[in-house]
Amino acid sequence: xxxxxxxxxxxxxxxxxxxxxxxxxxGRIKGSGCxxxxxxxxxxxxxxxxxxxxxxxxxAMVEQLLVGQDxxxxxxxxxxxxxxxxxxxxDGLINDAISTLDMALWDLKAKANGEPLWKxxxxxxxxxxxxxxxxxxxxxxxxxxxxxxxxxxxxxFCHAKLKVGLDQDADLxxxxxxxxxxxxxxxxxMLYVDANEYWSPKQAIRKVSEMEERCxxxxxxEPARRWDYLGLRRVKEGVRTAVCAGExxxxxxxxxxxxxxxxxxxxxxxxxxxxxxxxLQIADAAFGYELPITLGGSPGxxxxxxxxxxxxxxxxxxxxxxxxxxxxxxxxxxxxxxxILGDRPGLGLEIDREAxxxxxxxxxxxxxxxxxxxxxxGAGLYEVLPTAAEQAxxxxxxxx
Amino acid sequence: MKITGYRVExxxxxxxxxxxxxxxxxxxxxxxxxxxxxETDEGISGIAPGGGDxxxxxxxxxxxxxxxxxxxxxxxxxxxxxxxxxxxxGPIAAIDIALWDLKAKIAQEPLWQTFGALEGRTKAxxxxxxxxxxxxxxxxxxxxMAERGVDGGKLKIGLDMTxxxxxxxxxxxxxxxxxxxxHLMVDVNEYWSPKQAVQAMHEIEKRYxxxxxxEPARRWDYEGLASVSRRIKAAVATAENLRSIGEVYPLIHNEAVDIxxxxxxTTGFTGCRQVANMCYAYELxxxxxxxxxxxxxxxxxxxxxxxxxxxxxxxxxHCLRFDxxxxxxxxxLGDAPGLGIxxxxxxxxxxxxxxxxxKSNFPFARREGAGLYVKEPEVGEVPWK
Numbered sequence: 001x002x003x004x005x006x007x008x009x010x011x012x013x014x015x016x017x018x019x020x021x022x023x024x025x026x027g028r029i030k031g032s033g034c035x036x037x038x039x040x041x042x043x044x045x046x047x048x049x050x051x052x053x054x055x056x057x058x059x060a061m062v063e064q065l066l067v068g069q070d071x072x073x074x075x076x077x078x079x080x081x082x083x084x085x086x087x088x089x090x091d092g093l094i095n096d097a098i099s100t101l102d103m104a105l106w107d108l109k110a111k112a113n114g115e116p117l118w119k120x121x122x123x124x125x126x127x128x129x130x131x132x133x134x135x136x137x138x139x140x141x142x143x144x145x146x147x148x149x150x151x152x153x154x155x156x157f158c159h160a161k162l163k164v165g166l167d168q169d170a171d172l173x174x175x176x177x178x179x180x181x182x183x184x185x186x187x188x189x190m191l192y193v194d195a196n197e198y199w200s201p202k203q204a205i206r207k208v209s210e211m212e213e214r215c216x217x218x219x220x221x222e223p224a225r226r227w228d229y230l231g232l233r234r235v236k237e238g239v240r241t242a243v244c245a246g247e248x249x250x251x252x253x254x255x256x257x258x259x260x261x262x263x264x265x266x267x268x269x270x271x272x273x274x275x276x277x278x279x280l281q282i283a284d285a286a287f288g289y290e291l292p293i294t295l296g297g298s299p300g301x302x303x304x305x306x307x308x309x310x311x312x313x314x315x316x317x318x319x320x321x322x323x324x325x326x327x328x329x330x331x332x333x334x335x336x337x338x339x340i341l342g343d344r345p346g347l348g349l350e351i352d353r354e355a356x357x358x359x360x361x362x363x364x365x366x367x368x369x370x371x372x373x374x375x376x377x378g379a380g381l382y383e384v385l386p387t388a389a390e391q392a393x394x395x396x397x398x399x400x
Numbered sequence: 401m402k403i404t405g406y407r408v409e410x411x412x413x414x415x416x417x418x419x420x421x422x423x424x425x426x427x428x429x430x431x432x433x434x435x436x437x438x439e440t441d442e443g444i445s446g447i448a449p450g451g452g453d454x455x456x457x458x459x460x461x462x463x464x465x466x467x468x469x470x471x472x473x474x475x476x477x478x479x480x481x482x483x484x485x486x487x488x489x490g491p492i493a494a495i496d497i498a499l500w501d502l503k504a505k506i507a508q509e510p511l512w513q514t515f516g517a518l519e520g521r522t523k524a525x526x527x528x529x530x531x532x533x534x535x536x537x538x539x540x541x542x543x544x545m546a547e548r549g550v551d552g553g554k555l556k557i558g559l560d561m562t563x564x565x566x567x568x569x570x571x572x573x574x575x576x577x578x579x580x581x582x583h584l585m586v587d588v589n590e591y592w593s594p595k596q597a598v599q600a601m602h603e604i605e606k607r608y609x610x611x612x613x614x615e616p617a618r619r620w621d622y623e624g625l626a627s628v629s630r631r632i633k634a635a636v637a638t639a640e641n642l643r644s645i646g647e648v649y650p651l652i653h654n655e656a657v658d659i660x661x662x663x664x665x666t667t668g669f670t671g672c673r674q675v676a677n678m679c680y681a682y683e684l685x686x687x688x689x690x691x692x693x694x695x696x697x698x699x700x701x702x703x704x705x706x707x708x709x710x711x712x713x714x715x716x717x718h719c720l721r722f723d724x725x726x727x728x729x730x731x732x733l734g735d736a737p738g739l740g741i742x743x744x745x746x747x748x749x750x751x752x753x754x755x756x757x758x759k760s761n762f763p764f765a766r767r768e769g770a771g772l773y774v775k776e777p778e779v780g781e782v783p784w785k
């Protein structure tokens with residue numbers, strides 16, 4: 001089997017809720033994506049999702065490194081792509097490109113065997129522990145409560161995460177609300193909070209300590225900057241709650257200081273960390289340190305495949321239990337609060353050609369990316385509360 | 401596809417020559433050996449050189465799909481949680497290897513491709529394990545390897561500095577047809593204390609540029625190993641006697657190892673790959689240990705941080721056929737599905753029917769004086785004294 005060419009399509013979609021975090025309290029209601037297809041001479045195509053900002057880089061990599069190669073040799077091809085970008089580094093934009101292509105290669109490898117990726121990786125079909133992730137800082141208390149309740153009743157979630165960071169009183173109130181909702185499902189919900197690097201280490205210690213007086217928190221995510229391993233360790237030692245970090249790192253080497261300095265209690269492998277190939281390496285390294293892995297949100301929850309072969313896998317982030325963008329479907333379902341893997345070959349993704357055509361765009365419109373507003377003023381210094389304009393924008397909900 | 405049964409065949413492996421190290425310089429050419437078959441409902445079997453008490457794990461495997469090998473590995477490792485891997489590592493490794501063989505056979509591809517390697521080849525180095533070989537035999541072994549392009553060699557040392565220095569020179573001369581500066585490695589198999597290692601390496605490094613010294617202190621003595629590494633120029637290689645990634649971690653965290661010896665000892669392909677990936681995070685190279693029929697080269701070919709694999713080639717595959725060769729200094733794997741190993745059942749039957757009358761010296765016991773003082777070989781113990 002030989003790779004022949006790549007095709008990529010940008011698209012936009014409407015979200016079912018206003019999403020944002022401490023860095024973007026006004027939030028956004030449009031999302032965007034990119035479908036990448038690696039075609040082969042045998043008619044099979046591998047799907048990668050992502051890389052919307054690096055289509056020229058992906059095209060060049062496919063032409064120079066992948067065309068004519070057998071996709072089943074994905075580890076070797078991954079190394080080719082990484083080694084090719086030795087001098088400038090394979091982080092940043094190059095990381096986005098490698099990640100998306102690596103995903104498509106793994107999809108092809110599994111499809112070539114006619115089996116789901118979890119089986120190609122060697123995993124056993126199992127229920128995957130997961131939690132509902134709001135990414136809903138702009139949402140009103142009422143809307144957020146309704147969303148949590150729907151996650152608990154319709155999908156059976158017992159565990160959930162809350163975006164925090166700007167307004168401690170609101171955060172405490174919403175934390176208790178989240179606990180109330182999920183205590184209807186279980187006596188011991190895992191409650192996670194996420195500050196998205198908006199605090200300094202000492203701010204984090206003050207705020208999390210106050211939260212700990214109200215609830216038992218399972219982890220605080222990104223309580224200091226991604227590269228500040230000493231600050232993260234400071235927080236880790238300063239609170240009872242576990243520190244979870246790693247989602248904004250790109251490469252295996254980026255994690256070294258976390259391991260060496262024991263900077264975090266839970267290692268987060270997010271979507272697009274030099275691909276599926278590298279995610280598996282990170283998990284193995286963490287396993288040697290007895291550190292648990294949590295997998296970040298991924299399109300169609302495809303990270304659930306990886307969970308089956310990580311002996312130190314802890315839990316999977318679920319921002320959306322069902323794919324909302326209309327362009328593709330996934331056969332990974334949430335049932336009774338667990339992610340259940342499917343049996344479709346490869347990643348289990350299917351593209352709706354008609355919908356993709358309808359939603360396709362030539363360029364991603366401003367405000368449709370995952371973090372369209374960048375880092376918020378005051379980050380790491382003091383909290384800038386949502387402004388009147390931001391509050392007004394947030395109050396529009398999804399009707400704007 | 402479902403696992404339905406298994407078969408273990410034990411035999412005594414008689415090698416074409418003896419192998420020996422500092423702990424047992426006399427060495428032996430006999431070694432107890434086993435072969436494991438894991439059978440499925442579709443007639444395909446997975447093979448592993450290895451065996452042991454498979455029965456204790458079989459209830460975890462029966463009826464399961466062999467392609468889910470990593471999940472089954474986890475079941476086995478979790479099953480022996482309380483007692484640990486000391487007694488159970490062998491059978492788990494054998495099962496894991498047979499399952500990977502099956503997984504690749506089901507996909508009808510060589511195992512190196514299942515692991516995702518770009519090519520079925522990995523760099524080789526020659527390892528005589530030949531403390532029992534005369535100087536001439538030693539030269540012949542390394543020259544034979546060098547003629548196949550192998551440009552690195554490892555020598556067993558530790559009991560006699562004069563002889564060790566001379567024999568390093570013989571190895572270098574033999575390898576010189578492959579490279580002007582062959583990679584020279586030495587291996588003392590935990591016979592020295594850390595300070596003995598530092599002193600001996602000081603002598604050796606005055607004469608030779610050594611790529612690595614293997615096991616210059618005890619396997620778990622991370623402070624001793626780190627202290628050797630800081631005081632010598634050569635890399636410290638170790639870990640062949642560890643049983644899991646958790647045992648390797650203190651060595652890595654404390655900078656006690658420069659090159660990590662990986663093998664099936666850490667529970668087969670699955671555990672070996674975990675260790676290698678952890679090393680990759682630390683920018684540490686790994687070197688695959690030798691094995692019958694060189695089958696671990698399938699994984700080595702897929703590891704981004706693999707340095708070179710040990711090739712001993714003592715002639716121990718009398719009941720096996722395999723499709724890899726040494727060419728231009730590399731182990732070149734073929735395209736046969738799975739491990740590329742076939743068992744010659746008739747030859748195996750003959751080995752079982754006519755076992756040698758002598759008893760094997762294996763496992764090599766630890767030699768008197770280890771870590772304390774050097775007990776030199778007695779006259780007649782080795783041909784080079």
